[in-house]
Amino acid sequence: MIEVKEKQFTVELEAAVQSVQTDQKNKLFSYTEKINQVNLYRFLEKAGILELPRTFWSSATEAFQLAGAGHAFELSAEASRYRYDQVEQEWNALLDDAVIYNPYHTSGTGVVALGGFSFDPLKPQTKLWENFPESHFSIPSYILTHADGKYYLTINRLIHTAETYSSVLEELQNNRQALMDNMEIPLNSSGLRIQSKQEIAPDLWKETIKKATDVMKKTAVDKIVLAREVRLHFNQSANIPDILNRLVNTQPNSYVFGYEMGEDCFLGATPERLVKVKDDEVLSTCLAGTAPRGDTIEEDEQIANNLFQDPKNREEHDYVVQMIRSTMEAYCTDIMVPDEPVVHQYKTLQHLYTPVRAKLKENHRIFSIISGLHPTPALGGTPRRDALAFIRDNELLDRGWYGAPIGWMDSNNHGEFAVALRSALIQKDEASLFAGCGIVEDSVPESEYEETKIKLMPMLSVLGVD
Missing domain, CATH: 3.60.120.10 (Anthranilate synthase)
Known part of the structure; x- marks a missing residue:
């Protein structure tokens, strides 16, 4: 298991739970720490085994990648020309109340939302895209960031007023261990035809x-x-994960993305x-x-x-x-x-x-x-x-x-x-x-x-x- 700064994490989490209980208002807790090098595709593979929805982004022009597991919070908007404003308002409201520990301020750390929009909100949706709303953004529960040769793990959790510190801590520790243990095992190759x-x-x-x-x-x-x-x-x-890995390796100078909703995944190399x-x-x-x-x-x-x-x-x-x-x-x-x-x-x-x-x-x-x-x-x-x-x-x-x-x-x-x-x-x-x-x-x-x-x-x- 990748060791974490356990004391710092527990102190920050306890303070976040206390803030939620004092204000009697649900808040997003976000904690970022620097970690040793990890395989982002293996992380995505383990997220799939745990049936957590997965998100992925790889930049075209720099060594920058994001891999997310789970939905700590979701942003969406109705099908209209105001959908950008609606998502931005939700995003700003979320950040206004969020309890964020992130001493690094590196791109892709802290609270990160990944997602997208439909091409035309006025076009009637067909069954093909039924799992994808007109707009949808996920703040992953766990997100790995690879930036400037360094690796970071961010844990995001929406804390509710009725929850206790001990129950949230146990859940986050168990899930982190399940995702981050045995990361050295090679990624499975699919043999897809x-x-x-x-x-x-x-x-x-x-x-x-x-x-x-x-x-x-x-x-x-x-x-x-x-x-x-x-x-x-x-x-x-x-x-x-295997497809995303191959896209990154075979499509240099392209943005590689993956966004999973239900049993469907929209991915590509643009x-x-x-x-x-x-x-x-x-x-x-x-x-x-x-x-x-x-x-x-x-x-x-x-x-x-x-x-x-x-x-x-x-x-x-x-x-x-x-x-x-x-x-x-x-x-x-x-x-x-x-x-x-x-x-x-x-x-x-x-x-x-x-x-x-x-x-x-x-x-x-x-x-x-x-x-x-x-x-x-x-x-x-x-x-x-x-x-x-x-x-x-x-x-x-x-x-x-x-x-x-x-x-x-x-x-x-x-x-x-x-x-x-x-x-x-x-x-x-x-x-x-x-x-x-x-x-x-x-x-x-x-x-x-x-x-x-x-x-x-x-x-x-x-x-x-x-």
């Missing part, structure tokens, strides 16, 4: 593209993003950051314009150069950059945008990339930026309202959390959200994969279909396709 793959109505999807291009020829709509679904059947139930906030520093990135990798260095460089020089991709990219800048102007100062993009290369794809940096104004938080950015033209289209209306009425699937903001925030006023692309909804021995592309007036349905096949490959390869 895909037995069948079903593309959901590909011909109808191509017809929807034709319908979209017809609309654009007659109206002021410039772009509509359309997504499609592929359904997989496996030889056994999926091993979530290259697209939506926004990062650290104190008052804000970073958003535009990743619009896509091409495959080449088979040789020369071919790779030629494809990258063609992508950089392509007028259609550059125009689409610049539109997203200007939209991000416009959103930042409402909530930020000192906005900095490079004059032109660069090409960022990933394992199977390459994209045009532009970072946008700024300073957050007082009285604004990460949700202010998210509400202004989502959905970007790369995920919805332009103009936003008209494109979303077409998607809502004509797209052949319920996107659920696909293409929507997913990420984390903490009590240190740090947080980061990505766009949930290159993703799958895992349901025991089945899964739905999603991929989309931007449709413009001269789009060719067959070419767009081939582009989605490329975008599906990173997830397919991890799930059992060569």
